[in-house]
Each structure stands twice: as structure tokens, then as C-alpha cells.
Amino acid sequence: MLANSTRGFLWSDVETRTLLNIWGERDIQTALGGNFRNSHVYRDVARRLVIMGFERTPEQCRVRIKSLKRQFILAKEGNLRNNGQYHKICKFYDAMETILSCRPQIDPQELLDSGAVGDETEEEVDTDPPQDPYLESTGESSYPETQVKLEYPPTPVTVGNSTTVRQISSQSAGGPSSKRPKKRHADLALDSVTKRLLEQSAEQNFYQMEEQRLQAEDHRREAKHARELHMLQVLGQMFSSIATRNPVATATPNTAMPPALNTMESMQPGVPMSASGQMRRGRSSHRRVRSPQPQAEWPSHHSHPQSQAEWPSYHSQPQSNAGLVLERSFSLGTAARRGMDDILPLVKNIVPQLTSKKHKGQDGQIAIIGGCQEYTGAPYFAAISALKVGADVSHVFCAKAAATVIKSYSPELIVHPVLDSPNAVEEIEKWLPRLHCLVVGPGLGRDEMLLKTAKEVIEKSKARDIPIVIDADGLWLVAQQPSVIQGYKKGILTPNYMEFTQLYEAMHHEPLDSSDHQRSAMELSVAMGNLTVVLKGEDDLITDGNKVILCRQEGSGCRCGGQGDLLSGSLGVLAHWAYTSSADMTKSVNPSVVAAFGACSLTRQCNKQAFHKHWRATTTTDMIQEISSAFKKLFES
């Protein structure tokens, strides 16, 4: 049976790697290098792909390769917009580089001699604007193609070690009447000058095309956001009509903000939102700027029904320096906004009483799914942090090679060396009835067998309604197979910036707009079915797709590895507490959000305290030692 019988626009990593393996085969590369018509080569590629279990048309293969080459060239050229991090998210960079650097060098003179003028090879020339990835499989594009007229012989442009062939513009190539030289090696000096000129103009041409390509991309993005906006408007209207039938919900206070899809990036606590009432999208030439409007000038919901019925509005809730709430709400916003004045008291509310009436286990039995030969520290940090925050029991389900090492770090942890055993899922499943929260990913690694086990354990835990925190390599799994957690309301994702980028791009099939993290985080959350997303960074950004909370608890400049594990372990416990607290305690705020805010604040406070003592020498172990006092300071004073 074919692995990919239901074809879609999406190429899985395995499928792409198989395609690259086939495309990189010597005979294919030779065939592509020596032919200006290559449809038969891609027929062969598609045929070989079918043998490997993936059904794709030759055109799909060609388009996919083309797009991979585009990504690779972009990454290579450094013509990037992702804070110079793009090479890290060009997943197949190494494979592309290996293949392209082994390509036979193409002699431009041979191309001229071959008489292939104007007979463009589809394989080598990359002049199309990017295709909408949703339509890659059909080859159609949802936006007008940028016309780049190419009339003259191809000339090589060196990208790294490889040589690709590009067309030259008429001005630079000397016009279509350029004649094929009669003697091939007649004038070497002239040849080399001509070659240099051709190379320069090809480069210029390349940058022009890149510019056009980026513009086309911007247009496409604008169109996408316009569609989103429209959807939001429709939703707003729906909520509005419900609200008019619901007397409680219609009691919306006079806090309607300008109808701007805003971000809080420029906001400081206490600064009115209207000061930043503009839509920040992509490149400057396409920014749509709304005039800043003083808050007072915006009519209330009652006098300006459109302001809430048609537009989602974002409300800033001035907070303590540690936390800031950005909320997108519709007409029913009042209900959602109740209790959002301050998240910290809600975290305090969920912390269980210490009482002699309880027995062991009631305050939390947490399990970490992670730990392999390479990574033993991460699961330990997460598990011990869970204990120090207040869980009664902390388990680690890890690979055999990691178990003894983790046990030797701490006798407090219960370590199960089962993750790489054939009956791993069964072994872990036995424990699920007693577990209150799972933290999947710290030190898990990317071994396929371990990931498969993790995936099945997630499925079993979902069936039991257990909160699941996914971090580190667990997020990699989610980027490959989002459905594993998509739509599960008790799922919490805790990506750092790199992990966030991968997740975002896996869900949206387009590069992350790094200028607007809050919007992107919300989009990711919504795409994942309103899962809670915690984007860690200078400010931690927490969203469930409806509101964004910034955690700005003071930390330090020390970024020792493992802090994220402290966060995910603590979050495991807090999530359990939040989900077992009454709605009164959390004031109906999403329990995952309350827990996430608590875990972020705690991690940052630990970082601050440890840094005061150890300065540059601060390690995660030092931070863990601060959990007790940081917790008390934040949540019990």
C-alpha cells in the first residue's frame, strides 16, 4: 500500500527526504545536468518515489524540488528575514548542500555551444514567484505570478560550491542577437571578461527577482490576513447577535478599543493601547497603519455597535510590572475578561493548602516522558522541579541508558527504564490511572522509536483527560504530527523561539512573520485548536488564542540550558492544581493559562535569585535550589 495515497499539498519530512535521496542519485543529477527538457527525468523521480511508497506526480516532485532549492538558496544567500536564523529552520539544508555541491560544474560555453538559447530547463532556472504551498500539488497559484521575461542563454551563478544556471536580462546579455562564437577558445581574455559581466548581471537579475518574489509573498500574506479578518468579523457578528439575546453578556463596559488588530509589543504596563493602534505586518512597504486614536475618543460598545460587533478588539489590562494581558474579545468579552485584572492572585488561589488531612499523592503525581542516552539532565531538571514546586511524586519514563544516571542524580525520583523497550506503551499505560499530569519531551531526543512511544502515550493520556505539557523534542513531534495534540484543551505547548518557528511553519506553511510574535502565537494557538501556547523569551508570551498574557517577571541575563525544563516540570504541577481547582478559584480563566503564568513567573524569579548569588556561574541546579523561596515569595506572601 502506498504510504501517501491521499495526496495533499503537504509533504511529510519522510517523504521529502525520500524525494531528496532520489533526486540526489547520481544518474538523476547527471540526467538533469545534461538536459534542457527534464520532464522525463521527473517522471523517473516520481516512479522511484512510488516504489518507495509515496504517490506524487512528476510535476509535484519538480515543484517540491524547486521550492526546496528556493529555500536553500535563500538560506545560503543570507537574504533572510528571520533574524538570521533561517538556516536553522531550512530543515533540509544539509541534504541540499550535499547534493548541490556534488553536481558536475556546468561549463557556460558548452551551454552556448549547445544551441539551447531560449530553451529553458525547468530544473535549473528558479524564476517563478513562490507558489502557494496549499496549491503546490496542483501547480496553481493564488496570486498573480511575477512576470520575469527571460530570453537569453543561461549563465552560471555560483552559490557556495554549486553552480546553477540563471538567465540574463536583455540589456546585460547584449540582446537576443548575440551570436554563438565561431571559435570556441579564440579569445580567452575576452571570454573571461564577458563571463564576469554575465555573472554580475545575473546576480543583479537574481536580486531583482528576489525583490519581486518577496513583494508577491507580501501580497499573498496581506490577502491571507484580509481573509482572516473577514472570518473574525463574521464571528464577531455571530457573537454579537448571541449577546443581544443574553442580558448578562451584553453588559459590556465602556472599554471598547480602536478596531485594530493590534499587538502589545510596544505597550508598557499602564500605557493606553491606543498609542500603538496600528497593524504591524511584514515589510514596511505593505504596512497598513491606522491613525492612533486616543482611547477616550472611541465610542462605547453601545454607541458604536460596529466597534465590537465587527471587529475583534484587544484590551490592555494594566498589570503589575510582572504581567500584562492582551485580550481579543468580541461582544461577549465581558465574560471572558472577568478576573483578568491580575493573574498572579489566581495562581495563588490554585496552590493547595498544606494540611494533615491529605495523603501522599494528592498534591500531584507527575510524569516526565523523556531521557535518552544523550540527555539525562533535562528529564531530571523537570522531574525534580515538579517535586520542589510541591508534587508528592515525580516519575521519569526514560530510555534504559538514561535510567541509572538519572537515579544517581536523585533518590527522590521514580525512574522507569522502559521508554525504548518493546512494550513501552503498555508499561507506561499501567501508571496512567495514578498520574495527574504528563510532561512530554525533556531530553526525549529524536529517535523514531521513542517518538512513536511518546505519541502513543499522549493518545492514551488524552483519552484519560490528563493535562499534557509538551516541551523540547516533544514539540518536534508535534511539528511533524500536529494532530497528536491538536484540539486537546488540556494540552500546553512551551516552545522557545526556534521551536515556535518550526511549529508555526509546520502549521501555516509559510515563514513566520518575526515582527509580530503575539499575533503569530495567537495564530498558532488557534491553528492548534486553542491549545495554550507559551512562547518563551525576553517576555514570556502566553495565549490560548483568545488572549495574550505577557509574563515580565524580572529574570536575569543568564541563559543556562535547562531553564526550560524547570519551567515545564513546574508547569506540570501547576496545571494539575489549576485543573483540580474550582472555577471560582481561577475566576473562569483558562486553567492552562493560569498555570503557565505561574510557571513562567516562578522560573524567572528562580533565575533572578540564583543570578544574584552566582552571577555568571548560575546553572539550572542553582535555580532549582531557589524554587522553595521563589515560590514562597511569589505565591505565598
Ligand SMILES: NC(=O)C1=CN([C@@H]2O[C@H](COP(=O)(O)OP(=O)(O)OC[C@H]3O[C@@H](n4cnc5c(N)ncnc54)[C@H](OP(=O)(O)O)[C@@H]3O)[C@@H](O)[C@H]2O)[C@@H](O)CC1
Ligand atoms: N542538560 C541537559 O540534559 C539538557 C538537555 N536539553 C535537551 O536537549 C534536547 C535538545 O534541545 P536543544 O536545547 O538542543 O534544542 P533547541 O532548544 O531547539 O535549541 C537548538 C538550537 O537552537 C538555537 N536556539 C535555541 N533557542 C533559541 C532562541 N530562543 N533564539 C534563537 N536560537 C535559539 C540554538 O542554536 P545555536 O545558537 O547553538 O546555533 C540551539 O542550540 C532536548 O531534548 C532538551 O530537552 C535541554 O533541555 C538543555 C539541558
Ligand SMILES: Nc1ncnc2c1ncn2[C@@H]1O[C@H](COP(=O)(O)OP(=O)(O)OP(=O)(O)O)[C@@H](O)[C@H]1O
Ligand atoms: N531573554 C530572556 N530574558 C529573560 N528570561 C528569559 C529569556 N529567554 C528565556 N527566558 C526564560 O528562561 C526560561 C526558559 O526559556 P528558554 O528559552 O531558555 O527555554 P528552552 O530553550 O526550552 O530551555 P532548555 O535549555 O531547557 O531547552 C523561560 O522561563 C523564559 O522566561
